[in-house]
Amino acid sequence: xxxxxxxxxxxxFIAAVxxxxxxxxxxxxxxxxxxxxxxxxxxVSTGSYEARACGVHSGQPLRTAARRxxxxxxxxxxxxxxxxxxxxxxxxxxxxxxVVEVLGWDEAFLxxxxxxxxxxxxxxxxxxxxxxxxxxxxxxxxxxxxxxATGFGKPAGIFRLTGETWFEVLGDRPAxxxxxxxxxxxxxxxxxxxxxxxxxxxxxxDVLARHFGPTIGPWLVLLAQGRDNSPVxxxxxxxxxxxxxxxxxxxxxxxxxxxxxxARLARRVAHDAAGDGRDVGRVIxxxxxxxxxxxxxxxTLEAPATGADRAGVDRIGADRIVEAALxxxxxxxxxxxxxxxxxxxxxxx
DNA sequence: TCTGGGGTCCTAGGACCC
DNA sequence: TCTGGGGTCCTAGGACCC
Numbered sequence: 467x468x469x470x471x472x473x474x475x476x477x478x479f480i481a482a483v484x485x486x487x488x489x490x491x492x493x494x495x496x497x498x499x500x501x502x503x504x505x506x507x508x509x510v511s512t513g514s515y516e517a518r519a520c521g522v523h524s525g526q527p528l529r530t531a532a533r534r535x536x537x538x539x540x541x542x543x544x545x546x547x548x549x550x551x552x553x554x555x556x557x558x559x560x561x562x563x564x565v566v567e568v569l570g571w572d573e574a575f576l577x578x579x580x581x582x583x584x585x586x587x588x589x590x591x592x593x594x595x596x597x598x599x600x601x602x603x604x605x606x607x608x609x610x611x612x613x614x615a616t617g618f619g620k621p622a623g624i625f626r627l628t629g630e631t632w633f634e635v636l637g638d639r640p641a642x643x644x645x646x647x648x649x650x651x652x653x654x655x656x657x658x659x660x661x662x663x664x665x666x667x668x669x670x671x672d673v674l675a676r677h678f679g680p681t682i683g684p685w686l687v688l689l690a691q692g693r694d695n696s697p698v699x700x701x702x703x704x705x706x707x708x709x710x711x712x713x714x715x716x717x718x719x720x721x722x723x724x725x726x727x728x729a730r731l732a733r734r735v736a737h738d739a740a741g742d743g744r745d746v747g748r749v750i751x752x753x754x755x756x757x758x759x760x761x762x763x764x765x766t767l768e769a770p771a772t773g774a775d776r777a778g779v780d781r782i783g784a785d786r787i788v789e790a791a792l793x794x795x796x797x798x799x800x801x802x803x804x805x806x807x808x809x810x811x812x813x814x815x
Numbered sequence: 816t817c818t819g820g821g822g823t824c825c826t827a828g829g830a831c832c833c
Numbered sequence: 834t835c836t837g838g839g840g841t842c843c844t845a846g847g848a849c850c851c
Contacts (some may be wrong), residue, residue: 500819509819511851523816524851530816543819570822570851648849679826682848711820750845758818762845808820 468577471698473604473612474559474589477621479572480512483551484541486598495538497522497531502542504532507713511543515621551597558596559589567698575609577698586624610694613645632692637664644689651678651686666690708742709750710734711808717756718804724753725795731809732791736773736784739811745770746783747814749790753798754806763797765790770814787811 476482480498485491495517500508510531513522520535531538552571559566559574562585567575578585586603593601604615605626612627614636619625627635636643641663642652658677660666667690675683688694710731718724728751739746750764767790771783791809 507817507819509816511819525816525818527816527818530818534816545821573851646849650848681825706823709821713819760846764844766843806819810822 468565468698469579469607470577470582471606471609471612472576472578472582472586472589473606473609473616474574474576474593475602475604475616475620476555476572476593477600477602478512478514479552479599480543480548481514481517482599483548484544485514486551487547491539495520495522495535496541497528497535497538498541498543499528499531500543502540504528504538504540507715513538551599554597555593555599555601558592561592562589565698565700567700568703575612575698582626583624590622590624608692608694609696609698610645610689611692614643627692629692633664633667636692637662637667639663641666641690646689647686654678655686663690705742705744705813707810707812708735708738708744709808709810710738711752711806713754713806714804718807721801724804724807725792727807728791728795728809729788731807732788733784735791735809735811736771736787738773739787739813740773740784742813745772745814746787746811748812749787749794750810750812751791751794751798752806752808752810753795753804754808755800756803756805758805760806761798761800763794765794773811 481496484496484498493516496514497510497517498512499510500506508528510522510524510526510528512524517535517538522531522535528540548571556566556568556574559576562576565577569575582605586605589603590601593599600622602616602619602622603624604612604619606612606615607628615625615627639662640652641647641655641660642649643663655666660669666686669687671684671687674686677683678686712731718727732749746767747770748764748766750762752760752762754760767786771786773784773787
């Protein structure tokens with residue numbers, strides 16, 4: 467077992483990649499999100515630090531960002547480009563000959579020995595040399611500590627957080643500073659008189675189990691204590707599901723349109739699943755109605771289907787996936803305007 | 816702040832079986 | 834007959850993360 471975990475996190479990754487190919491944007495507020503049109507429905511994927519300085523943040527509606535920061539350059543999301551650059555970054559990290567666990571486009575854990583600060587500096591240098599991008603490195607005795615350390619090192623820094631310094635750094639912070647505690651859980655904890663990381667660390671696991679369930683309750687306490695024994699793993703990620711969803715610029719009022727769109731999404735999902743070489747066991751349809759509440763209904767296939775349009779004695783797999791999606795759609799009774807439709811395929815086995 | 820799109824994991828409740 | 838308790842599976846929803 468390696469002594470240290472490093473968490474490498476690219477700084478403003480998506481915005482930085484866009485600035486790399488348009489150097490004239492350096493130093494300007496840049497927001498990447500949706501199709502790049504801030505008058506449409508969509509949210510900020512990433513804003514440059516200049517955009518953040520005027521109150522723009524990830525997840526914010528593009529409209530709001532445009533209002534907050536009128537001279538912002540808005541750009542559409544270009545997933546293929548980010549995937550390519552991400553692959554370069556991860557290859558650079560693997561070049562250190564250590565176990566690398568990828569955590570999305572712009573983050574990875576590394577299990578390392580030796581002088582972690584020295585290694586962190588080398589990582590920053592090599593990532594910069596290979597890609598022109600800046601990153602921050604968090605150092606910890608486990609993944610949780612390393613992940614939280616990164617937040618204190620941003621931008622382009624290095625920060626070490628250990629069991630020894632954990633409470634000094636985090637004890638008085640709100641519980642949602644933890645990785646895995648969001649606004650909802652923080653609010654519920656507040657109701658139990660638990661506001662800070664320190665208070666959560668001192669809480670009774672049995673009491674939390676009663677409120678949050680037998681797994682999450684006790685886990686929350688360990689989280690607040692900075693304890694985590696999950697290994698850094700480079701085992702290839704095996705996807706559990708594959709989905710497609712769309713928010714419509716104008717709500718769909720006509721259920722015939724809804725059916726047609728669900729069939730279209732299901733066909734895309736079937737195609738994606740076939741591309742992954744996976745069999746589909748269950749299909750789930752998601753409907754978000756205009757007042758922004760979401761419902762899901764699913765259908766389990768009688769036998770797993772491939773999404774491939776291959777001829778056979780049986781019906782073609784893609785048709786069965788589409789049919790399952792339409793059957794799941796029949797589970798929705800409310801016929802009010804629809805804002806978003808999604809179809810997700812869960813893989814068999 | 817009129818709130819994307821891609822995922823993962825956990826929980827609660829009902830069905831069903833012995 | 835008017836009614837237990839436990840285990841397991843399935844489904845919908847919730848919460849979180851990038």
